[in-house]
Amino acid sequence: MTRPPVIGLTLDSEAPGGYSKFPWYALRENYCAAVIRAGGLPVLLPHEPEVAEAYLDSLDGLLVTGGAFDVDPTHFGAEERHATVTTKDRRTAFEIAVTRSAFERDLPLLGICGGQQLLNVVLGGTLIQHIPDEVEDALAHEQPNPRHEAGHGVAVTPGTLLHRICGTERLEVNSAHHQAAKDLGPGVTVNARAPDGVIEGIERADRRFCLGVQWHPEYAVSAGDEAIFGAFIEAAADGR
Numbered sequence: 001m002t003r004p005p006v007i008g009l010t011l012d013s014e015a016p017g018g019y020s021k022f023p024w025y026a027l028r029e030n031y032c033a034a035v036i037r038a039g040g041l042p043v044l045l046p047h048e049p050e051v052a053e054a055y056l057d058s059l060d061g062l063l064v065t066g067g068a069f070d071v072d073p074t075h076f077g078a079e080e081r082h083a084t085v086t087t088k089d090r091r092t093a094f095e096i097a098v099t100r101s102a103f104e105r106d107l108p109l110l111g112i113c114g115g116q117q118l119l120n121v122v123l124g125g126t127l128i129q130h131i132p133d134e135v136e137d138a139l140a141h142e143q144p145n146p147r148h149e150a151g152h153g154v155a156v157t158p159g160t161l162l163h164r165i166c167g168t169e170r171l172e173v174n175s176a177h178h179q180a181a182k183d184l185g186p187g188v189t190v191n192a193r194a195p196d197g198v199i200e201g202i203e204r205a206d207r208r209f210c211l212g213v214q215w216h217p218e219y220a221v222s223a224g225d226e227a228i229f230g231a232f233i234e235a236a237a238d239g240r
Helices: 029-037 048-055 088-105 113-121 161-166 223-238
Strands: 006-009 012-014 024-025 041-045 061-062 109-112 152-156 171-173 190-192 200-204 210-213
Touching: 006 029, 006 088, 006 223, 012 041, 012 088, 029 041, 029 223, 048 088, 061 088, 061 113, 061 223, 088 109, 088 210, 109 113, 109 223, 113 200, 152 161, 152 200, 161 190, 161 200, 161 210, 161 223, 171 223, 210 223
Parallel strands: 006 041, 006 061, 061 109, 109 210
Antiparallel strands: 012 024, 152 171, 152 190, 190 200, 200 210
């Protein structure tokens, strides 16, 4: 029996309280469910930057998840820090280490929401630190309706990997972020934008699969969301 491709998923971390009186990890189960539906085998990655390379030796693909926190602006050379910025420094240190190494190895990479933002930073880009303060007439990128529903549409750039995957020039997506990619790293292409111009997707064409989306396709709001996971797992399987 052929082994499913092993996909590493980054975890969120929480301070003591709630689930445990000690620090704990967390991840919504729909991330794992989406990987399994697409034919992958999800494994969860604790925040240990020192052993990032060892993790990758056992993986066929890497999924960098989102979370209610931000990349420290010092990582992209910003001299100011917006008042809304909150960080999880060890998580970010691990995600930078594992993402950079996965990119160098040409391991299939999928960044979701904050994971897309981190991917842009790793690839040499910068971030909008707070959309309402930097984007005129911005949409409600932190949508008021439930996350399993669409919040707005995005225009998909023809000819991109995302366009080939989804087969459409428009997707309805959910939205749960206050930051976004700003300046792109070298070789990074925009593959989707919101109507207010906010970057909703990025990719690198010189890799087997290097894709970031600002929304949360694990909720399967559209057929395109399922197609993203399917293409990601297929690329991971092909690279074994």
